[in-house]
Amino acid sequence: MSTQTKLVIGGVVVGFLTMFIIPWWVSALIILGVLGAPVVGYMMLDPSQRKRVRAQGRKRLGS
Template identity: 65%
Template sequence: MSSQAKVAVGGVVVAILALILIPTFILKLIVLGVIAIPVAGYLMLDPSQRRRVRAQGRKRLGS
């Protein structure tokens, strides 16, 4: 099993445990934070920096 697969399985296990053990309101706040933090970081970049980030993503998709 590759290390990426181990991380994915671990993430699924943690998510299932979180659904069982953590109250719904707190779980929603955690999910919102996981999504909002990278989006806020991207929006704080200058337009030239955003262009470079998009170019990196396209370069990785092609390889």
């Protein structure tokens, strides 16, 4: 199992645990923040920077 898969599984477990410990709406806000932060960061990039990020992702797929 890859490191990224382990991190994703751990994040899901922590997300479910927070739903039982704190109110559901607080955990929903936390989950939305975690998912939204990379999206907002990507949208703040210039078009040329986004193109470079996409090319970097494609380069990693072949290695």
